[in-house]
Amino acid sequence: MVNMKTVIDVDDEALELAARELGTTTTKDTVNAALAFVANRRRRLEELLGDPLALGVGPDIGDEEIMMQARRLRLGLSGSLLPDRDLGAGTSAA
Numbered sequence: 716m717v718n719m720k721t722v723i724d725v726d727d728e729a730l731e732l733a734a735r736e737l738g739t740t741t742t743k744d745t746v747n748a749a750l751a752f753v754a755n756r757r758r759r760l761e762e763l764l765g766d767p768l769a770l771g772v773g774p775d776i777g778d779e780e781i782m783m784q785a786r787r788l789r790l791g792l793s794g795s796l797l798p799d800r801d802l803g804a805g806t807s808a809a
Contacts, residue, residue: 725742725746730742730746733745737749
């Protein structure tokens with residue numbers, strides 16, 4: 716890791732809030748921790764975006780029969796896995 720000295724204008728309020736959130740006490744530690752946080756978050760996002768299975772999209776997403784079955788189950792139209800529901804039970808028209 717290469718460190719370089721840089722002179723920048725910093726938003727004092729944002730720096731204070733970031734320091735409290737990150738548990739840091741110096742400007743240098745706060746800036747480095749914030750940069751590391753954002754860089755690690757970006758790495759994780761790129762890993763997730765590069766892995767479609769991580770997002771819950773499997774190879775059967777393109778199989779119309781499987782997707783139709785999943786939609787029917789979600790809507791409760793297949794009595795085999797979901798109990799029958801009477802949506803009007805307990806209500807009266809009076």
